Amino acid sequence: MKLLHVDSSILGADSASRRLTQAVVDRFARADPGLEVVRRDLAAEPLAHLSGALLAAARGGATEVDEAVARDLARDRQALAEFLAADVVVIGAPMYNFTVPTQLKAWLDRLAVAGTTFKYTAEGAVGLVRGKRVVVVSTRGGVYAEGGPDFQEPYLRAFFAFLGVTDLEVVRAEGLALGPAPRQRALDEAAARVAALATDAAGAVAA
Ligand SMILES: Cc1cc2nc3c(=O)[nH]c(=O)nc-3n(C[C@H](O)[C@H](O)[C@H](O)COP(=O)(O)O)c2cc1C
Secondary structure: OEEEEEEOOOOHHHOHHHHHHHHHHHHHHHHOOOOEEEEEEOOOOOOOOOOHHHHHHHOOOOOOOOHHHHHHHHHHHHHHHHHHHOOEEEEEEEOEOOEOOHHHHHHHHHHOOEOOOEEEEOOEEEEOOOOOEEEEEEEEOOOOOOOOOOOOHHHHHHHHHHHOOOEEEEEEEEOOOOOHHHHHHHHHHHHHHHHOOOOOOOOOOOO
């Protein structure tokens, strides 16, 4: 089984989402000693924002591509290929300013490719991604589960649903900025959720 491990927190060793994504990956690795893990650290190696030059090159319309665009195009193709090849995608998605980190958005922008991960039809857009399981680790300082301006989890659910992903689950740790006790409680609850995750590619069998 192939697992793509994506982190986007800028908080390094202090990051809650990094700790939790690693726990998710460790759980999958324990269940499948042959697990192939591909790592993508979007804070350590950020992808560039989309550019007109990149889009022109990617669609094959550009006649001349300079070195920087060629490099960006290679990274773009690699990011998409990693996503397409993975059976399971584990994504660390902290809430920054009510939404996902800009580093994560830059990666998502590389995944939505008409004709590859979705297509437009007379009836509307249709997702083309099949057989992929996505586990989102959502961390946030405040509490949004019962309401509030949350453009992080709903955005990620809408984005992956648009691509055709039907198997997405969220491991959430929220209220992390509310003090040491609520923080620890949230982390413990999230760790328990990780421990209960199914570890097959389809996510169908709870271990
Ligand atoms: C730049 C920045 C912006 C943040 N914005 C929000 C926010 O809008 N809402 C919120 O509840 N928490 C916010 N937080 C708190 C983070 O969601 C919280 O620290 C969480 O643990 C981040 O995950 P991480 O530790 O993996 O980076 C913000 C933190 C940072 C560093």
